[in-house]
Amino acid sequence: MNLLRLALAYLVDRLGTTILTILLLALGVATVTVILLVGHQLRDRIGREIAGVDLVVGAKGSPLQLILSAVFQIDVPTGNVPLAEADIVRRHPLVARAIPIAMGDTAGGFRIVGTEPTLLEMRGAALARGRIWQAPMEAVLGAAVARASGLDLGATFVGAHGLGGTGFAHAEHPYTIVGILAPTGTVLDRLILTAVESVWQVHAPARPQPTGPPAAEEHGAEAHGDGAHRHGEQEGHVARRAPPEKAEITALLVRYRSPLAAVQLPRLVNAQPSLQAASPAFEAARLLAIVGFGLDAFRLVGIVLVTAAALSVFVALSNALEERRGDLALMRVLGATRGLVFRSLLLEALLLTGSGLVLGLVLGHSTVEVLAALFRQASEAGMTGWVLAPEELWLLPGVLGLGLLAASIPVIRAYRTDLASTLARA
Amino acid sequence: MAAPSPGSGPVTSEFAGAAAVTLEGLRYTIGPRTILALEYWSVPDRGRALVLGPSGSGKTTLLQLLAGLALPSAGRILIAGRDLAAMSEGDRDVFRGRTIGFVFQALHLVRALSVLDNLRLATFLTGTERSREELEALLQAVGLGERAGARPADLSQGEAQRVAIARALVNRPRLILADEPTSALDDRNARTVIELLLARAEEAGAALVVATHDARILPWFEQRLELGSGR
Numbered sequence: 001m002n003l004l005r006l007a008l009a010y011l012v013d014r015l016g017t018t019i020l021t022i023l024l025l026a027l028g029v030a031t032v033t034v035i036l037l038v039g040h041q042l043r044d045r046i047g048r049e050i051a052g053v054d055l056v057v058g059a060k061g062s063p064l065q066l067i068l069s070a071v072f073q074i075d076v077p078t079g080n081v082p083l084a085e086a087d088i089v090r091r092h093p094l095v096a097r098a099i100p101i102a103m104g105d106t107a108g109g110f111r112i113v114g115t116e117p118t119l120l121e122m123r124g125a126a127l128a129r130g131r132i133w134q135a136p137m138e139a140v141l142g143a144a145v146a147r148a149s150g151l152d153l154g155a156t157f158v159g160a161h162g163l164g165g166t167g168f169a170h171a172e173h174p175y176t177i178v179g180i181l182a183p184t185g186t187v188l189d190r191l192i193l194t195a196v197e198s199v200w201q202v203h204a205p206a207r208p209q210p211t212g213p214p215a216a217e218e219h220g221a222e223a224h225g226d227g228a229h230r231h232g233e234q235e236g237h238v239a240r241r242a243p244p245e246k247a248e249i250t251a252l253l254v255r256y257r258s259p260l261a262a263v264q265l266p267r268l269v270n271a272q273p274s275l276q277a278a279s280p281a282f283e284a285a286r287l288l289a290i291v292g293f294g295l296d297a298f299r300l301v302g303i304v305l306v307t308a309a310a311l312s313v314f315v316a317l318s319n320a321l322e323e324r325r326g327d328l329a330l331m332r333v334l335g336a337t338r339g340l341v342f343r344s345l346l347l348e349a350l351l352l353t354g355s356g357l358v359l360g361l362v363l364g365h366s367t368v369e370v371l372a373a374l375f376r377q378a379s380e381a382g383m384t385g386w387v388l389a390p391e392e393l394w395l396l397p398g399v400l401g402l403g404l405l406a407a408s409i410p411v412i413r414a415y416r417t418d419l420a421s422t423l424a425r426a
Numbered sequence: 427m428a429a430p431s432p433g434s435g436p437v438t439s440e441f442a443g444a445a446a447v448t449l450e451g452l453r454y455t456i457g458p459r460t461i462l463a464l465e466y467w468s469v470p471d472r473g474r475a476l477v478l479g480p481s482g483s484g485k486t487t488l489l490q491l492l493a494g495l496a497l498p499s500a501g502r503i504l505i506a507g508r509d510l511a512a513m514s515e516g517d518r519d520v521f522r523g524r525t526i527g528f529v530f531q532a533l534h535l536v537r538a539l540s541v542l543d544n545l546r547l548a549t550f551l552t553g554t555e556r557s558r559e560e561l562e563a564l565l566q567a568v569g570l571g572e573r574a575g576a577r578p579a580d581l582s583q584g585e586a587q588r589v590a591i592a593r594a595l596v597n598r599p600r601l602i603l604a605d606e607p608t609s610a611l612d613d614r615n616a617r618t619v620i621e622l623l624l625a626r627a628e629e630a631g632a633a634l635v636v637a638t639h640d641a642r643i644l645p646w647f648e649q650r651l652e653l654g655s656g657r
């Protein structure tokens with residue numbers, strides 16, 4: 001016999017009430033947990049996607065749409081921009097780095113994105129197998145693409161025109177898989193990456209491309225060096241490939257060289273006939289504000305549930321202790337001090353709220369995991385139940401505190417119980 | 427067998443073989459009402475005493491005063507030479523657990539616990555150690571060897587009464603207080619229970635005070651305290 005066994009015996013003795021109370025508490029905690037997890041992962045994910053990108057330059061239109069399409073790869077682009085205009089930005093002295101993004105096709109539902117290896121560097125993406133693309137029509141698969149398609153190094157595939165995945169197939173322009181990325185936890189996992197030239201080649205009028213072998217040699221040399229060697233070659237990279245006359249890209253991901261750029265560059269970009277500049281940080285904040293309202297509403301529901309659950313802890317313990325006044329007095333007669341009786345009741349309350357809390361956390365995390373498994377959007381957004389939102393740590397003292405507060409009233413009443421009258425009455 | 431010793435003089439607490447119970451100038455009032463008034467009463471070490479009186483005469487109240495569950499309005503109560511009122515509440519709780527075994531009129535078995543665990547609870551709350559074998563031997567002695575795992579709700583009245591007695595004995599008290607232990611029982615059960623109480627008290631070397639209005643058990647006791655009808 002010890003305090004724990006005693007408390008457990010009492011909880012088991014009124015199993016129905018105990019289970020209901022724990023379930024109610026668990027539901028509240030689970031709701032709050034789901035909201036915290038989703039909110040945390042959303043913010044975290046958005047932060048990871050926009051990291052290293054100060055400005056996105058693309059076709060005029062909705063700035064949010066530009067960010068969504070070029071950075072998050074979820075919306076359709078606002079259009080394409082002429083390479084010549086984009087080069088004005090690339091060559092600007094206040095630009096430290098500008099990564100081109102060229103979109104147009106999909107394969108197996110995954111976007112084919114023409115870009116430069118710098119994008120991988122920026123995201124810290126490592127190759128799981130194979131190598132980076134060195135010539136047009138060589139492709140590197142994101143981890144999720146490789147897993148979903150089952151395609152391996154050396155396999156070929158063709159793109160389908162358009163981002164809807166229903167366009168005609170570019171059957172005469174097959175891609176060859178040369179590399180597969182390790183998971184990054186960013187949108188790269190769901191992209192097929194290739195050289196910008198590939199996108200041009202696929203969409204060029206049917207005539208032989210002048211580029212090819214020379215570019216391959218150039219990249220071949222580059223691949224032997226480590227990442228640091230590539231930096232110097234960034235400027236004029238596209239230009240050296242002798243792009244087709246009216247070559248276009250979809251967007252440029254720009255990194256400023258100095259804070260001064262934030263003042264000058266957007267104005268310069270927006271002055272160009274077909275360009276617009278959008279700040280990912282600003283648009284992401286706007287996006288979060290919209291989503292955040294929904295999350296807040298859910299959070300309120302969760303708090304109401306937890307409060308209701310705390311009330312049920314109060315009711316359950318009040319009833320239990322009322323029923324048990326005789327037992328409590330008896331414990332005193334058997335030699336228990338007030339303190340010991342107090343501790344045993346507190347332990348019972350703690351077990352009740354603790355189980356509700358733990359069950360709620362498990363339930364909340366499982367729910368997010370199940371949501372991720374059920375809904376493609378959730379898994380694409382990188383949702384998983386296997387992480388801990390830092391705010392969850394507040395749930396521990398919060399819920400336990402609320403449970404103990406709810407328990408304290410009946411427990412204190414029991415503590416004050418007058419022995420003689422209680423026993424005489426029974 | 428100790429002889430009844432009313433009026434044999436006050437027993438001081440310094441005396442090693444102190445009387446189990448000594449009352450001096452006891453008065454217990456609730457509001458304006460005097461529930462109990464006793465000039466002097468004593469039960470010797472290992473003595474057996476019966477507290478008699480009609481319903482409402484204060485039998486239960488007296489046992490509760492003896493157990494320190496209530497404190498006298500005036501006068502002194504010495505249990506094994508110790509003045510209960512002079513102790514702190516916590517000390518009194520501990521003293522009560524170790525020195526006094528109480529069999530309630532309403533038994534008060536903990537229904538959430540098995541018979542065996544009801545005994546364990548009593549040892550746990552006083553911090554005494556009893557092996558499972560000792561506890562089972564005790565249940566055996568009250569004729570409940572087979573019922574260790576049963577819940578109080580599943581016991582007959584007589585069985586429940588015997589569990590309550592076993593629980594009062596488990597901490598080897600110096601004084602056993604039993605409130606109406608036989609009133610709810612038929613003749614045969616009443617006889618079993620009272621003989622059990624006497625035998626166990628004898629074996630444990632404890633004094634026994636039984637409060638009752640049950641005339642059937644008069645023959646077993648030499649010392650009697652008659653309480654008047656309620657005032």
Ligand SMILES: Nc1ncnc2c1ncn2[C@@H]1O[C@H](COP(=O)(O)OP(=O)(O)OP(=O)(O)O)[C@@H](O)[C@H]1O
Nearest residue numbers: 421424456461480481482483484485486487488656
């Ligand atoms: N807490 C209390 N408040 C008010 N009156 C009380 C209280 N406890 C006991 N009494 C009164 O004290 C008197 C004695 O009660 P007690 O329970 O000691 O009687 P008893 O002799 O044990 O009776 P019974 O044989 O019916 O058990 C009764 O009149 C009772 O109403």
Ligand SMILES: [Mg+2]
Nearest residue numbers: 485486531605
């Ligand atoms: Mg009574």
